[in-house]
Amino acid sequence: MSITDKIQTVTDAYTYLGVDRSEMTFPEPKNDIQRAANAFVDATILTAALNERREPDFDDLNESKCIIGWDMRSEASGGPGFSYDVSTTFVRSVSPVAACLVFFKLEVAIYAASKFTEVYKTFMTFQASIALHTIG
Amino acid sequence: MSIIDKIQTITDAYTARGLKREETIIVEPKNEFQEIANSFIDALVLTAALNEGREPNYADPKEERVSIWWYLRSVAAGGPGFSYHDCVYATSYSFVSARLVFFDWKVAKHAATKFSEVYKPFMTFPDKPTVNNFLIK
Numbered sequence: 161m162s163i164t165d166k167i168q169t170v171t172d173a174y175t176y177l178g179v180d181r182s183e184m185t186f187p188e189p190k191n192d193i194q195r196a197a198n199a200f201v202d203a204t205i206l207t208a209a210l211n212e213r214r215e216p217d218f219d220d221l222n223e224s225k226c227i228i229g230w231d232m233r234s235e236a237s238g239g240p241g242f243s244y245d246v247s248t249t250f251v252r253s254v255s256p257v258a259a260c261l262v263f264f265k266l267e268v269a270i271y272a273a274s275k276f277t278e279v280y281k282t283f284m285t286f287q288a289s290i291a292l293h294t295i296g
Numbered sequence: 297m298s299i300i301d302k303i304q305t306i307t308d309a310y311t312a313r314g315l316k317r318e319e320t321i322i323v324e325p326k327n328e329f330q331e332i333a334n335s336f337i338d339a340l341v342l343t344a345a346l347n348e349g350r351e352p353n354y355a356d357p358k359e360e361r362v363s364i365w366w367y368l369r370s371v372a373a374g375g376p377g378f379s380y381h382d383c384v385y386a387t388s389y390s391f392v393s394a395r396l397v398f399f400d401w402k403v404a405k406h407a408a409t410k411f412s413e414v415y416k417p418f419m420t421f422p423d424k425p426t427v428n429n430f431l432i433k
Contacts, residue, residue, distance in 0.1 A: 183326065183327065184327065184329040184330065184333075185329075185330075185333065186322065186333070191320075193320060193337055193340055193341070194320070194337070196336070196337075196340060196393075196395065197333040197334075197336050197337050197340075198333070200332070200333065200336045200418070201329050201332060201333050204329065204332065205329075215421055216421070218368035218369050218370070218375075219369055219370050219372070219373030219375065221369075227391050228391070229389050229390070229391050230389060230390055230391070231388060231389050232352075232354035232388060232389060232390050232394060233354045233355060233388045234354070234355060236355070237354070237355030238355075239354070239355070239388065245389045247389045247391075253367065253368060253369040253375060254365050254366060254367055254368065254369075254381045254382075255365065255366060255368055256363050256364060256365045256366070256384065256391045256392050257391050257392065258418050258419045258420075259368055259419065259420050259421045260332070260418070260421055283336075283393055283395070284390070284392075284393045284394060284395075285393075285394050285395075286351055286394055286395065
């Protein structure tokens with residue numbers, strides 16, 4: 161069974177790594193900032209599971225690391241809505257993306273982006289934005 | 297006074313957004329992932345403060361949005377260590393969260409250089425792998 165067959169839900173990822181989600185995140189997020197932080201941690205756990213615990217080595221210039229590009233345009237503006245984009249690419253020693261969100265195989269990155277879009281959407285976009293932009 | 301002059305500390309950023317840090321983060325993080333969550337939140341608040349509440353509008357093809365690229369190669373391996381590499385303009389696609397995007401190259405560089413320690417915990421891998429030590433070094 162491949163790793164993409166094993167990890168079908170966020171819960172699968174936490175179970176695969178043997179960690180308890182309630183110990184990693186805000187158990188009861190009070191606002192969109194905390195929801196975004198929870199989603200970021202979920203994405204970190206998903207990535208670790210889908211990478212089968214392998215950690216990227218940015219000291220290794222020969223190691224290809226795959227980062228997901230997203231089309232950020234909403235459907236209302238004529239875009240596809242938040243979705244995986246063909247700009248998904250490889251990096252080596254510099255990155256705009258956190259090391260804990262980097263993949264090694266393009267097909268696994270695409271699987272994560274397409275299967276778990278809502279996880280990424282929660283921290284990648286301003287959906288359900290409350291606290292950051294209505295205060296101050 | 298420019299926004300760069302106004303936001304010199306992370307406390308300045310929370311104050312500018314009318315937030316209290318101790319009410320927003322996990323006050324006593326129990327593990328590296330909660331520390332990651334906290335630093336991610338700090339970066340979100342910092343970005344919102346430096347952008348003065350402006351949100352990116354990806355429907356606008358003319359709007360310039362700036363994301364930060366980082367060196368992740370360590371000093372031991374001959375790299376510069378975790379540090380600002382460059383700013384990159386993007387149009388309708390992005391590798392980074394809309395919540396971490398800037399509109400002004402100077403402001404982005406200020407965030408990356410002045411506050412690199414805010415970004416480091418969530419941009420780099422935890423030094424102490426997780427509570428259950430599941431990561432292979």
